[in-house]
Amino acid sequence: MVNVFSNDLKGDQSTITDDELVKQIVETNNAILFGKLYDRYSKKVYSKCYSFSKDKNEAKDLTQDIFIKLFTKLDTYKAQSKFSTWLYSFTYNFLVNYKNQDTSKKLKERWERLNKHDYHLASEDDIDEDDLFELRASKLEKALELLEPADKALLLLKYQDNVSVKDIQVILNIAESAVKMRLKRARIKVMKAYDKIKD
Template structure:
């Protein structure tokens, strides 16, 4: 089984309906799908449920895999769509990926503390985006999907992907900056209340 490509396993499963081929795909991708679901839900139990549902759904969808993209890209498309649909209902949750490259790298502890504050601000800004915008940013900056892959997965043109990405980034930046301003105002209010200025 190990020497068979994903696409060969899909073909063999569709042709023979033998569970061993599907199980091989499951073993290869279960953990990756779970981690992706966890990045959406931030709840291990819910992420397990999502993963289970996605693989159940996959059994019926494998016949529709046309090999226009790699199987892994197609599977992540199914995963993103499922997670987006099921997290669209609730408007919150920390959905920032741990390795999203939108923050600078800091070295010493003081700077690491600043980075932690920036990460928290970015998480809050991400929470204010809708599920589609969060998915788009995660596909591009966490999973490093190409514009073309995202376009194929979303059934839209590459220029539409670029436009939506720009809008989502602009919105993220706006929410992030609003959060910083709010934090500064609260800090200023606290400081002036605690130590009023005397003239």
């Protein structure tokens, strides 16, 4: 993957923490330092982009677009959660908005709108997490593609990236109970989608 940011760093920057690196980048607006951040996370961001687009070239373009936008928005990181968690949220927001270019709604607004319909799920039995892990990967991947991007993003954050409910709560700035309800809704939806897919 071509790095649009120079990574010709002077001195040993490999031991600096993400938070320290972000702070230096924000203070200096230094593209060389940003290149170090790019080197640390571009493969993970590319992986997320590919999981959404299923096209290598598009995933590369999306990765570059995300990092270009990140460079201008890095000052919004407030260290309330780990930088990697915040970056995954930033990436998913970007990808959900990319997938929904027909609307200007942000991921949070989309989830809030979807959340109004959660009362339908209150009476439904939850899906056990262990049941999700036993599903066939290929079929589960197809089921995920049938979900609203916001639901897919939430499931990937929780189960692929192992982001805790507490961290998701911070990212979305909502109550823990709301995070759990959204996860429940997403699990039910993915299981229903999975059941509809023929082997």
